[in-house]
Amino acid sequence: MHQPAPSADPRHRTIEGPAGRLHLVEQGTGPLVLLVHGFPESWYSWRHQLPALAAAGYRAVALDVRGYGRSSKPAATDAYRMLDLVEDNVALVRALGEERATVVGHDWGSNIAAASALLHPEVFHAVGLLSVPYAPPGGPRPTDAFARMGGDQEFYVSYFQEPGRAEAEMEPDVRGWLAGFYAALSADTMPDQGEPDPHFVARTGGRLRDRFPVGKLPAWLSEDDLDVYAGEFERTGMTGALNRYRNMDRDWEDLAQYAGAPIKQPSLFIGGALDASTTWMADAIDAYPATLPGLTASHILDGCGHWIQQERPEEVNRLLTGWLASLQP
Template sequence: MIEHHDVELSGIRLHVAEQGAGPLVVLLHGFPEFWYSWRHQLAGLAAAGYRVVAPDQRGYGRSDRPADVGAYTLPQLAGDVIGLIRALGEKQAFVVGHDWGAMVAWAVATMRPDMVRAVAGVSVPPLPPREPQPPLRAARERFGGRFYWNYFETPGVAEAEFGKDLDTTFRRMLFGASGSRPADREPVPPLVPPGGGFLDLAPEPPATLPAWLTEADIAAYVEAFTESGFTGGLNWYRNLDRNWELTAVYDGAVITAPALFVIGERDRAFAGVEAMDAAVATLAPGHRGTVVVPGAGHWVQQEAPERLTGILRDFLDGV
């Protein structure tokens, strides 16, 4: 049974969903999600003999949502995970992340390898070597400000679009980036149309949801974001250039912990097993291989929950 509680860290309070007993596994969600995206893995990994914890990361769900945009940098987000491991009475943990949560997981493994028993990223590989330009500036120049990162930059704009109709927002986002979307809707790169919004990139969701997504799931997302709003999560994107500056000290660093990368076959970021293996192995010499989940899109842990739980269980058990 999932238990919920709050954990007080240094300057931040995180809401946590927890299940099971054994070695600690920390599951980190992405955008726009909250602990609930790991609901299946909480039960599955707990049954396999692990203590599984899925926090609402700062800015999300029932956790604190600092007003300062600068409170959402990658070192701060990684620091939350380190603080959480310690607050739970542990010295080390397995760290698993999806989407933005994967970026945080990779960062924790890079910054504090002594506290990471193993690391797994889902959908997003480790950060590539440092580019000569900050990412938001580079995207702005390359795509004329239409890249979705840049659309998210201006405070209030994406918040207004997403908050107008939460039910529609989550139907379009979750279906639109999933493996269930039509094959002819592949907007790569994701450029927001002139005068349009981010949701224009997603196809119209079907009247009947795909089997992996229920009406109760949509209602859970609507309830969570009615309370939290989107500003906290969007502030993660607004710190991309600041992250580029703050993480310069780690340029060239490698991840020494055993590592695993998992991606959906229909995730827009999937570039083939060999290419992804090579990219991850360069940054994580302990890489155990790239696992591709057939038919899944971006939301792997929700679209193929039993498959991902089994992949993670085998990886963790092997470590």
């Protein structure tokens, strides 16, 4: 049992990763917990978890994923494949002087955390997944599957595939686009049932933001919070973040040898009941006895949307620290 320690303020630092600089924010001392954000976010997505984990006796580290924030942004599209992001996580653990870590991810970070645990169980001895359930590698080619979705509408992942196309929508008004996207997937501001789904666009001339809520921020997102996110993406552009989506077919090929593979380490899942990631992937959650045989806790939070650790920080902190305390040293 770890004794809670006084928590110093979070500390920013950079390390040298496989493709350049990796920026991280660190708080606390104790066993290492690596926090991996999703799209379109940054280390700041974990601002509520860093002090809570530190106070509970852990060394909490939130990074800017490659292509985001103050981390390096390689020019090549194929520099954002899953194998590279996993190696970034391994390099970060080593650079921090640690041999092992618990990895916790949200959204794309959930996929990155899962792949890190799958490929490097000797480093990542436990894995926490927020919002996006674990689904083992395999199945049909991703872009083929996404292309079949939506009928006369285009799924957002397909919309993101062509370099420059989504950037042309987002970058002229980064702050407004982010505000709308965050609101579209938040429990208190998402479109009502029956309204056009913000995960799809009209195939001719459509934009994602055409379906975003306008003029209202979700309760979890202050104007100052939005300024932080917008400031980072106004500086970096959106291409590094979008390149994650543009490597899904490469990931499918790279990870073919792991098709159907379970993650055997102790694991945690927390999803939002109103999050499309949870509802669309209900079959993946049902398959957890086979795909996550080490699952020790699974929670679906009623009335919660996609941005789970920001929408419900106190609840997520309680679940995370309780799960971490249950792990064997």
